[in-house]
Amino acid sequence: MQDDFNISRRKTLAALGTIGAASAGAGLGTSAYFSDQESFENNALVAGELDLKVSWDEHYSDWMGEETDYARMPEDGETPDLSLPAADPNGRPIELVFSDRTAFMDATRQEQFPEGGLGSEEDPCEALADVGDDDMEAPVITVDDVKPGDFGEVTFDFTACDNPALLWMNGRLVDEAENGLTEPEADDPDEGDTAGGGDDTGGGTGSITSNGPFTVTPDVSAMDLASTLVSPDGNVNITNATYTGAPNANGTFTGGTDPFGIGNGIILSSGSAANLEESAGGADNNLDGISAENGQPGDADLTELAGAGDVSNDAAVLELTFEVPEGEDQIFFNFVFGSDEYNEYAPGGDFDVFGDVFGFFVNPGSGTAEETNVALINGEPVSVESINQITNQALFNNNDPSDTDTPFATEADGFTDVLQVQADVNPGEENTLKLAIADENDQQLDSWVLIGGETLSTEPPTENESELVDKLRARAWYDEDIAGDNVHQDGEEVFLEGSLRDVLDALSTGNGVPLAGNEPAADGGGTGRNCYSEAPDVHYVAFQWWLPIDHGNEVQSDSATFDLGFYTEQCRHNDGSGMNNEGVDPDEVDP
Template sequence: MTDEDFTLSRRKALAALGTIGVASAGAGLGTSAYFSDQETFENNRLVAGTLDMHVGWEEHYSDWSDDEDDGLEGDVTMGNDQPVGLPTQDSSLISVNSTADARQFLNNTETDQFPNGTDTFDDAGTMNGCTVLPDSADQSPVIVDLDDVKPGDFGEVTFAFSLCDNPGYVWMNGGLRSASENGTNEAEADDPDEEPGTVELLDEVQTALWYDDGDNLQSGSGGAGGTADVVIVMDTSGSMGGSKLDNAKAGAKTLVDTVGDDVNVGLVQFSSGAGAVSDLTTSKSQTKSDIDSLSAGGTTNVGAGIDAGQNLLTDDTRGARSGVNKVLVVLGNGQSSTGRSEATAAKDAGTTIYTIAYGTGADENLMEDISSPPKIDDGSITDDDQFAFISGETDISGVFSGIGGRITSGEEVFFQGSLREALTALEDPDGQGVPLEGNVPAGQAGGTGRDCFDGQGAVHYVGFAWWLPVDHGNEVQSDSATFDLGFYTEQCRHNDGGGMNSEQVDGGA
């Protein structure tokens, strides 16, 4: 179901692969042959880049079976009479009394995920998607395969995708394969909403598409939500010397480039102690210059770094703003006896903490414990992995980019309507589908138009939900519909995001 485009440019590339220059000079007769000089430029190489999309998914289905409310603290009710709505917050079919209950409900209704195994779909957001997610969705079985849908049922699929090597524009696409009334029984024929020759299921099933943060729950806020003060808290202890610090610097600068114009970014370094290096500012060049100035030495005091970062987030003389989301992005490489109490205090003050356990020497348990949301002894919140990341040197830029994307983009619902309307939008006469907003400004990646998606393995999520409201019944009896969902990507560089695809998703995609 994945369309992958490998066209690298609208123009043919020409290059001179090598030149040889010869010069001679002499004085007197017959001496020029003794004086010569040759400058040779050998083994010139021109290697084409790649654009490769990796995709995975997780599916949920609720048919009101007895085990769907297992482990919930409250009740599941029909309608929107409780704080958290499902399958979407604004157009809820059912509701529960807390986010923790919503996550437990989704766990109870999970039907399948791809990939499975040691590196599961749930791990994808904390790792390099080019490593975890499969290269082709054709390896997976059918996602939605239901033959007895009733009013009040709903389902949700969260897609995860990554671009590998080059930034690209991405579209979500799809199309209707077939639809049938499969005859008309007596009850269906008697329903006043029944229209002969019309597959009402396509019109009565409602759908929503949104940018998700990986938890399969359309919560409306989407983590930090787009306007934020963000402090990068960087480990600069002695174990960070050499290429490890250089690569971490490159990753941190990727985050600075990824976040939007409404995000102020500051910088704190910590080793044996900690201190602010850069005030909160929208000047990307200044923050990146300060990142480049970092050097390694000393021991690892994570707690001091968190305290310094939190202090910067609350200091209005150094760029801190009131009424915006507060975020710490903490990278740690070594073991530390501090950090937990300092992180708890910061989170109690409303700060969201993303953590990166960087390299083989990192204290992964500590970094998970101090990430948001905080662990609760009774286990009612167990979603720490949404905020804790494990990274090596090679994928650190992708991890930073993914965190930047979460900070910048909320869980915006970008389409809502009937299944028929959704498939019409996804088919799109021009063949691309619904354009998705990326996490990298097009100009930064060599293109124009809407934002592109980075090509460094950051994992991005799109949620697709469907539900059949309870005020529809007999007119949809025995109706069936088969449809495709997929993604299409084109390189960002030299393109404007208008799309070049001339083929829609087909049965073999």
């Protein structure tokens, strides 16, 4: 018998939830993911199958619903049933007294699987969700606004089928954003950033982001467009700006975080900038095509970029001259391309000769249009042809009413994810940046390019940290004393607590935070920390976040996204330190 150690793994990610929280309409979400691992040694099955089964029960309280009928703040000297501590030990906690705890939990429930919970007579290995079941509908909590005192919670029920298990809880911060600064947020002394110039609508410099829907202000002067783009700390000094094209083909925008991922900035269009807003009378895109014919000429660089035999029409061109200091030799900025030519004029569509053309040309004239264009994806110009449902599909958002339910609140039938330009420039000298878009070979069906406000800089974008992730508190505990009741009892151990950032930092290290099981490792055939007993036993871990009462306006418009989950291994023949996940050759032993 050959002496080797091979690992047969199942590492499946199953989206099991979205918990939302953010101020002023921005979204904070979590999706839970799980993995289980099987191990074989010396050509003999030593642990059999290890199958992690899970369920969940999620709640969110914003004090705007029926939950107010079943809970209140305690009176002087009254012991609270629920207490969520402030970050400062001397701060005021969130405290509640329940008149009917069951009714309160029912009123705040967002999603539960299985519906009604696990029955006492049910086999958990049959009733709970199987890891990796892509058909499992994800539970969703949607929150439009976070106020002091709001809190959310999810309790995970899990069982280890076939063998005792070691378990880790893990998670990660996926994304966070300031999403611009409202005036109250900018005025708050705890706000890390300050607002720049411009007015409340963002139509001037675009430095203050509206919390309303996506809104376009058309016909903006060239210098106002330019100043909207420049980062206040980015070492880019605009010396001149000119715009060529129809007045309605340019504009500034606010409220672009949803759907485009860019809070504010400028638009250039082959037709009408304002046509990018939602279709009139509808909550989403209800037109399969929209066009504005401006009767404008094309652009020589765009015609060259389009290729032999093609022409450009209705060009909109913003040209900036700028200087950067000595020692700075690159610029960066973010953009999104969208078009009503999706999906008919993309590969696989009915037509392919009218795809609109756009380009960002750095120091045009120093080379060909192809050589100076920096709006590229994998070396190819960004266009309907290069990002779509077939090519670079991971960067594409389909919103075509002919083949989707139009999930995005914009007229564009499709648009890219946020893309980044990184381009070489001449340090200590005057440079030119030409931003241009046009119809190709016709004047039908508008396209748009959105460029992020305050993203034009000599510095690469840094992590967009928000105060929300630091101001939100979070904790995780073993929800066992009153099994899986979603409420922390005094006797239940909190194994993780702190700011949401600190908690997620701990959960994202290694396999995550090791969980203390309910039986000695030796009983499950392992060594080290306790393991979790196998089915029919069910175990419970809860995770809770809350926004303390003692905070100001610094989290307005901030958003964040994070994942939660578990990693599990068989208990038998393992010591709780975690497998190294490295493959081995047949003559090797996995350390």
